[in-house]
Amino acid sequence: MPYKEYFEAASEGLIVVNRGGFIVEVNRQAERLFGYSSEELVGQRVEVLFPTGFHERHRKHVENYFAAPRTRAMGIGLSLVGRRKDGSEFPIEIGLTYAGETSRGDLVVAAVTDISQRLALEREARRAETVISLGTFAAGIAHDLNNPLQVIRSRAELVLESPPSTPASELNEDLATIHRQAERASRIIEGFLELSRQRDKAVALLDINQLVENTLLLIGEQMRKDGINVRTELDRSLAQVNGDATALERVLVNLLSNARDAMPQGGQVTIESREVGESPGWLHLIIADSGPGISPDALKRIFELLYTTKPSGTGLGLWMSRRIIQEHNGRIEVESEPGRGTTFTIKLPAAETSDQHD
Ligand SMILES: Nc1ncnc2c1ncn2[C@@H]1O[C@H](COP(=O)(O)OP(=O)(O)OP(=O)(O)O)[C@@H](O)[C@H]1O
Ligand SMILES: [Mg+2]
Incomplete structure (x- = not known):
């Protein structure tokens, strides 16, 4: 096939430009893309194909290109805007190929692709992603x-x-519980609104024993009714932590609900707080149940988003709990064996007290 036929058959708009920045030749696809006839374009400066705002940048570009053309002999991809004869603009990508010194001068071939469709697809993909994360958020x-x-x-x-x-x-006792829970619900909503506003969280100095007690005020009674005996072993001399009380209580509620779900016939839960001798500065909160335990295969997956083995579970509880603990620069670990119960350990860094700075 002779050169001219290749040139016309190309799916890109091909525009041949000389060192001076003048158009030497264009193919039919280029005529179609820009709405000009070949006669109208040949002999014009190539800037006629770009919006005015791009002209200066483009002129420099042509100059630089010809100053060192071989470094880009394979053509480079540039995201730019093209301008049609009717003044409308469209996103384009240009690949430049240096044709070298020819009988018609020093030439470069610009291959122009209209990328509006691709950009629209990319926008659509981003929108779909946003919808998915909003769904997770709502869940x-x-x-x-x-x-x-x-x-x-x-x-x-x-x-x-x-x-x-x-x-x-x-x-009155029941009403007080209802009132507390309603307040809790509003705090949760506030928490999520806060999150979506991307503001700083409500971080304060907290006593983790207090968190345990607040959480038990919320769900301790219900757990007792479900046949779960909750025992606490709280070290009263523990240092405080920096944290978001609502978020940390959410973690405890999740862990205790999981323990309850695992023991439909009732059982034991122990909540222990302590500072571990071998890792000073770290507070441990240990929640152990006497339930059926978790198989090694399931154990690898329990923190995954949407992993659940319950008919009405959502599989968000542990995923969110881990995220919250990580936001507190802590860790959450689990140990479990079938038949031997399950133990979750939350490790949180103690807040630095002012006398440590002295
Ligand atoms: N204490 C536990 N004893 C036994 N299995 C547990 C325990 N805690 C969690 N699991 C297992 O881990 C899975 C995931 O827990 P997770 O809290 O993330 O979700 P879920 O409880 O199933 O649903 P939800 O979103 O309502 O919390 C549970 O479905 C269960 O199989
Ligand atoms: Mg759960």
């Missing part, structure tokens, strides 16, 4: 709200079903 909110809502519902049922002779003090 996270749903998961976290479910806990307080369940408690509110069951407590409200207790109140509704209680006989008229029930003393007010007993009802």
Whole structure:
């Protein structure tokens, strides 16, 4: 096939430009892309194909190119904007190939591709990704709200079903729980709003024993009703941690709910807090249950997003818990063997006290 036929058959718009920046030849595809006829283009400066804002940059580009053309002999990809005869603009990519000294002078062949379709596809892919992460986000909110809502519902049922002779003090206790849970739900929503605003979290100095006690106020009663005996071994001399109380309580609620789910016939949960001698400055919070344990294969996967073995589980609990602990510069570890229960250990760095700086 002679050169001219290759030139016309190319799927890119081909524009041959000389050292002075003048168009020497264009193929049909280039005429189509830019809406000019070949006669209109040949002899014009190549800048006619770019929006005015690009002219200066483009002129420099041509100069630089011819100053050292061989370094780019294979052509380079550039994201640029083209301008049609009717003034409309479109995104293009240009590959440059140096044709060398020819009988018609020192020439470069610019291969122009209209990339509007590709960019539209890329935009669509990014949009789809955003939709997916929004879905995960929404599932996270749903998961976290479910806990307080369940408690509110069951407590409200207790109140509704209680006989008229029930003393007010007993009802008040249920109402206080409902109130606390409703507040918790609002805090969760605030937390997520905060997250979506990408503001700093509510970090404060916290006593992790206090966190355990608050969490037990929230769900301890329910666990007892489900036949779970919760025992605490809290070291009262522990240093404080820097953290977000709502987020850390969320982790504890997740771990305790998992223990409860694992022991439908009831069982033991021990919550222990301590500072470990061999790693000073680190506080350990250990949550151990006497449930059925986890098989080695499942153990590798429990922190994965959406991994669940429960018919109505979402598989968000441990994934979110680990994320929260990592945000606190801590670690969460698990040990489990079938038949020997499951132990989660949360390791958090102690907050530096002012006397350590002195
Ligand atoms: N204490 C435990 N004992 C036995 N298995 C556990 C325990 N904790 C977690 N698992 C296993 O790990 C899986 C993942 O737990 P995770 O908390 O991430 O999700 P989930 O509890 O299934 O659902 P949810 O999103 O409602 O929390 C559980 O489905 C369960 O199989
Ligand atoms: Mg869970």
